[in-house]
């Protein structure tokens with residue numbers, strides 16, 4: 001969310017951001033509502049002052065005057081409470097519109113409607129040259145009985161899976177390994193629930209725009225998050241954090257649930273796009289300074305790249321376009337890992353800077369060095385998400401006999417050269 005002051009003084013920039021992010025928002029209506037809300041508040045304050053003035057005169061008034069004063073005070077009070085209900089409605093309408101205002105995108109982001117405008121800014125690692133016909137991850141899994149991708153769908157529906165045997169062990173070790181790597185970089189490991197209240201999704205930015213992507217638990221007025229980012233954004237909601245406690249660094253681990261409502265027909269084979277998965281999430285709450293945010297953005301990206309280097313997976317870094325980065329992002333860099341069977345790089349990580357857009361929604365503030373209370377900045381990035389990461393991991397390291405030679409970092413974990 002942007003502040004009303006910012007919107008007023010930077011209206012053209014906000015309108016350009018809305019255009020570049022394909023967001024339809026009527027700033028004229030928003031600013032009119034703000035004017036009406038402020039006028040109502042002034043009128044209500046005036047009526048309250050009038051009533052207080054009258055009651056101040058009441059005790060010294062002559063008896064014949066008291067009745068008239070009482071009537072006037074009652075009238076002012078009644079008028080004030082009538083205006084207050086109107087104020088409540090207009091304030092709610094104003095807040096609803098404010099939740100739809102996009103963040104201003106990074107001026108280095110390609111301006112374009114969607115992922116087709118994304119730009120590759122770095123390519124790392126040599127794609128494997130197979131001297132045999134490589135298999136895709138589903139064939140490798142079937143050959144080694146590493147998962148159940150069919151029977152389970154009769155139990156749990158489409159886009160569900162069971163990992164089995166050494167692949168099940170590999171996923172759990174991968175998650176522990178990633179959590180520890182990020183923890184060793186100074187982040188506090190923290191397990192967070194996927195269960196969260198509606199306000200947490202509004203604060204993080206998933207709502208109001210993407211309810212249809214989110215599983216709901218209606219009997220309890222709760223929802224299931226698709227990322228630990230939801231709980232982590234609201235963990236310090238309402239707090240004023242002391243300056244010396246910043247930056248707050250979390251390595252969040254959680255199950256993730258996504259309806260993938262908008263993905264019918266996409267990635268239906270295998271493990272790329274499923275309804276439930278696990279993820280280690282990097283999360284930062286830092287001081288409201290663009291250079292500090294930019295430094296953390298680079299560090300988060302670097303940590304994800306170091307994990308991919310350890311897994312010996314070729315990847316490319318993407319500068320995400322204004323149309324693809326989403327409402328709250330200032331800047332987003334996706335990392336895409338090479339998937340031989342598709343002959344394409346596919347997104348496995350997403351690194352975002354949001355400045356104070358989330359902190360304003362979640363009400364996360366801090367006292368800066370001068371003691372001034374300000375909204376913080378927040379950032380997040382994927383450290384590792386499974387089972388999607390298993391797709392490039394299995395396919396890039398497969399051997400002619402259908403086994404998978406583990407990267408060095410995994411051999412120690414899995415106690416052997418092969419999965």
Ligand SMILES: Nc1ncnc2c1ncn2[C@@H]1O[C@H](COS(=O)(=O)NC(=O)[C@@H](N)CO)[C@@H](O)[C@H]1O
Pocket residue numbers: 226227228229258260271272273274275277279281347348349350351380381382383385386387388389
């Ligand atoms: N339906 C899905 N199935 C499997 N993996 C998924 C799915 N949706 C997302 N992921 C994985 O989760 C990663 C992060 O998802 S994201 O929406 O892009 N970004 C976030 O959730 C941010 N909080 C950064 O992690 C993706 O890059 C991908 O690796």
